[in-house]
Amino acid sequence: MTSRPAPRVLTVLLTVFAFEALHAQSPKPAPAKPAAQPAPAESPLLPPDKVIQDKGAGELDLTQFPGQVIGEVIVPVPSEIFTVLDKLGDPDWKAELGTSPKVTFSERTDVALLLGSIVADGFIAVQAEDRKSVENVGRSVLSLSKSLGVENDVIRHCQAITDAADKANWDGVRQELDATQATVRARMAEMQDGAAAECISVGGWLRGTQVITNVIGKSYSAERAELLFQPDLADYFNDALEEMLSKAKNPDKLKEIANGLARLRELMDNGGENITPAAVREMHTLTAALVKKIITKG
């Protein structure tokens, strides 16, 4: 791949991410209506781009795909689900805020799991628009990044998180949380520490799922519960953890999480049927127990 210092492309990147941040300084925008099919006239596209309204109806036999299916998975950030829950109701996000765990780990996978769950806490704090919690998250992220040896890569994000929270720029905070996670995962990959990179995603996904199952459980509908249909992600994480077990210094914790993920996968799939209130409750109990394991010692 070609990579070179290039001011023009930097400008494009800055434009994209700065635009998001700037536009977030106003209060929450009106929720976008889902499932709308805008007419061509509403297209955001500018000339000279070529724009086609797709008709759909194309078919692909995924079992006979002739090319390469790339194994790398980009795990959705909690906000992707929170925004849908906001469209479906008005959850009490403040009730979902966690307390900052005061715990230190020496094992890198333990630190990475905790870091992932703390970043997810940041997304919850953004949803609750709770400045103090966001600042606590920024401090915890910096401290954990130091344990992972990536403090210098993360410090600018932590400062940006605090600055954006001070201005109640919630989209800016959201963007920096995503960037923090991306930066740490990329550095872990550079350091040949794929296990830690995956653990960041696992910790974040479990904490996010814990909160989402609680919100859905408080006001159940089949439509909300459908958001938990994520068996492929549970599978992916389960496989990743199983692979780490042979090299792990603390395999018991990872094994317990892997077992929990296998059960979550069963509950999320449910043979194609609706995810029931009982399944949502079990998912919540399960993820709460796993997150407790992640944020405490012993």
Add this chain to the structure above:
Amino acid sequence: MLVASLTLAALSTSARAVVDDSHSAAMEAAVPAVKLGFKIRQEYWKGTMKSGEQKAVRQQLFKGNEYWFFLGTDADGATLKVDVYDSKGTKINVETKTSENSAAVRVVAPATGSCTVVFTITTKDKEEIPWALAYGYR
């Protein structure tokens, strides 16, 4: 102390800073969507491919969200194509945008679950074509 740390961090970052031109092309295509409130994910897929080769990634979608997938390359004179299929293999993109060095498709998630994003890049003369694929949601 904090100022010193920030300076060090900035220096270490700029020393390593390189720009992925394919990702920049994808981000250029993302600008109009950002103006409409789409949040662009910071993580993205990247790699190289041969002209005409098909590649795919899998991605979790949530019903109620709208997505744009942006494919970019720094290869000159390239033709890019992206399509998104649901788990049954039905194409679900509702709009396609192509321009020099990028292609983008919009998806209104019809259901919660995994989708498959299939893409190709065709050029006349480049053996290994760099590419980057990003997405945004709202």
